[in-house]
Amino acid sequence: MWLTLWRTFGIVFFIVSSLPGCMPGHYERQLLNDLLKNYNTLERPIANESSAIVVKLGLTLQQIIDVDEKNQILTTNVWLNFEWTDHNLIWNESEYGGVADLRIPPKYLWTPDVLMYNSADEAFSSTYPTNVVVTSSGVCTHIPPGIFMSTCRIDITWYPFDDQKCEMKFGSWTYDLAKIDLQLQSQDGGDISGYIANGEWDLIAVPGKRNTLSYSCCPEVYVDVTFKIHIRRRTLYYFSNLIMPCVLISSMALLGFTLPPDSGEKLTLEITILLSLTVFMTVVAEKLPQVSDAIPLLATYFNCIMFMVASSVVLTVVVLNYHHRTPTTHTMPNWVSGALGQPTRDNDARHMPRWIKCVLLQWLPWLLRMNRPGKKITRKTIMMNNKMRELELKERSSRSLLANVLDIDDDIRQIHASGTTTPAGGGGGGGGGGARGTPSYNGGYHRLLGRSYEEGAPLLAPHSSFCFQNTRELQNILRELRFITNQMRTNEDDTEIRHDWKFAAMVVDRFCLITFTLYTVISSVVVLLSAPHIVTN
Numbered sequence: 001m002w003l004t005l006w007r008t009f010g011i012v013f014f015i016v017s018s019l020p021g022c023m024p025g026h027y028e029r030q031l032l033n034d035l036l037k038n039y040n041t042l043e044r045p046i047a048n049e050s051s052a053i054v055v056k057l058g059l060t061l062q063q064i065i066d067v068d069e070k071n072q073i074l075t076t077n078v079w080l081n082f083e084w085t086d087h088n089l090i091w092n093e094s095e096y097g098g099v100a101d102l103r104i105p106p107k108y109l110w111t112p113d114v115l116m117y118n119s120a121d122e123a124f125s126s127t128y129p130t131n132v133v134v135t136s137s138g139v140c141t142h143i144p145p146g147i148f149m150s151t152c153r154i155d156i157t158w159y160p161f162d163d164q165k166c167e168m169k170f171g172s173w174t175y176d177l178a179k180i181d182l183q184l185q186s187q188d189g190g191d192i193s194g195y196i197a198n199g200e201w202d203l204i205a206v207p208g209k210r211n212t213l214s215y216s217c218c219p220e221v222y223v224d225v226t227f228k229i230h231i232r233r234r235t236l237y238y239f240s241n242l243i244m245p246c247v248l249i250s251s252m253a254l255l256g257f258t259l260p261p262d263s264g265e266k267l268t269l270e271i272t273i274l275l276s277l278t279v280f281m282t283v284v285a286e287k288l289p290q291v292s293d294a295i296p297l298l299a300t301y302f303n304c305i306m307f308m309v310a311s312s313v314v315l316t317v318v319v320l321n322y323h324h325r326t327p328t329t330h331t332m333p334n335w336v337s338g339a340l341g342q343p344t345r346d347n348d349a350r351h352m353p354r355w356i357k358c359v360l361l362q363w364l365p366w367l368l369r370m371n372r373p374g375k376k377i378t379r380k381t382i383m384m385n386n387k388m389r390e391l392e393l394k395e396r397s398s399r400s401l402l403a404n405v406l407d408i409d410d411d412i413r414q415i416h417a418s419g420t421t422t423p424a425g426g427g428g429g430g431g432g433g434g435a436r437g438t439p440s441y442n443g444g445y446h447r448l449l450g451r452s453y454e455e456g457a458p459l460l461a462p463h464s465s466f467c468f469q470n471t472r473e474l475q476n477i478l479r480e481l482r483f484i485t486n487q488m489r490t491n492e493d494d495t496e497i498r499h500d501w502k503f504a505a506m507v508v509d510r511f512c513l514i515t516f517t518l519y520t521v522i523s524s525v526v527v528l529l530s531a532p533h534i535v536t537n
Contacts, residue, residue: 027097045086058185069289159296160238161531171224204230257513323505360504
């Protein structure tokens with residue numbers, strides 16, 4: 001039985017060994033020895049040395065690893081694809097057992113010294129030395145992968161809505177066009193079929209172009225193949241984390257103009273918003289490209305919003321100043337009222353300046369469609385009030401002149417009646433105390449009690465010493481009545497002036513609310529829509 005098994009095993013082994021390709025061949029080893037026996041890696045493998053060897057270059061983009069805006073460096077994962085024909089590596093497949101191709105390390109073969117001109121790598125060439133695939137017709141295919149760091153001119157003018165076009169320029173370092181003719185492997189440019197999408201950048205295209213040019217160092221013509229990587233920044237992150245918070249903070253500043261000044265939190269709200277926006281911009285500044293070639297679009301937008309918030313703080317202070325003004329704390333200097341064509345009386349200096357009253361109490365409320373309780377502001381009422389004010393000023397000036405004339409006439413009349421040459425106001429210049437015991441007290445008393453009014457003439461004029469005591473008591477009563485009347489009239493004027501200032505503050509608030517709302521909307525639309533593209537997920 002054992003003899004039968006051994007015979008069967010021997011027959012099977014003989015049959016299997018007789019099959020083609022099952023014998024352990026030495027053709028590949030022999031082929032390598034024959035090809036590399038007299039091969040010189042320094043020799044340019046071409047049949048005619050006067051002609052150039054054609055090298056086709058292709059690029060396969062696998063991934064965009066990083067875009068460094070500050071250092072202006074693009075880091076990519078790229079496979080290069082070289083293809084050329086080596087005249088010294090041609091064989092007949094039938095002579096070597098049907099061997100059609102070989103894998104040979106590049107250090108044993110001639111390879112084109114093609115480098116990336118704009119490399120930013122420390123080693124300059126960052127490709128991995130993979131084997132060269134050689135076919136029986138002498139066609140050599142070399143696909144070295146590598147992590148390439150290339151210089152790239154980063155334009156941040158439209159950041160974060162920017163497009164970047166980074167070049168990768170490849171060419172022979174020592175061979176000119178007469179020695180190596182570098183050509184594009186595909187007219188479509190780089191291969192992006194296996195591209196891995198980047199979270200920050202969208203890949204638009206990778207076109208390629210063949211260029212010939214001469215350098216200042218050498219008179220020969222050199223050829224290069226340049227691949228331009230066109231990428232576009234994704235904006236969803238910047239919309240959700242930078243732009244929207246800035247818009248919300250600026251809208252809070254607009255709401256500050258709707259807060260009543262009496263609440264006491266108006267200025268606090270505006271300052272808090274300004275501080276929060278400052279802290280937010282400090283965080284955003286760390287994300288902005290730290291270059292000074294151009295101002296990013298996002299930085300321009302943030303500067304507009306910061307200007308608006310800072311201006312809102314200043315105008316809030318103005319509103320609070322107007323709201324809390326009173327005639328006892330804010331008076332108009334005489335030189336100002338005189339320059340504005342207004343009377344220079346102390347009572348008029350307590351009122352609001354004419355230009356503020358014209359702008360903030362008449363025309364601006366009319367434009368903003370604001371009305372005071374019980375007073376409807378229209379164009380007709382504004383013109384009528386201006387005419388009435390002019391008539392009132394003319395009447396007041398004429399009545400003041402008439403009062404002075406009557407005052408002088410009463411003094412002269414009193415001097416003749418008393419038989420003395422001393423003016424009524426001369427001896428009693430300190431208040432008329434020295435003239436009260438004589439009949440000449442009348443003119444000085446009028447100036448003391450009644451000349452602050454526009455009537456100018458005294459209410460009582462005693463004509464004899466018999467009724468002097470009764471007249472003095474009546475004059476005291478009239479003085480008290482006049483004082484009370486003046487005080488009531490002053491209080492009414494003060495209340496009206498305070499209400500005018502409060503309404504002026506409301507007008508400024510409303511004007512700032514509308515103005516800054518339009519400014520925020522227009523600046524946002526103009527700045528953001530000026531970008532070449534807005535939304536890219």
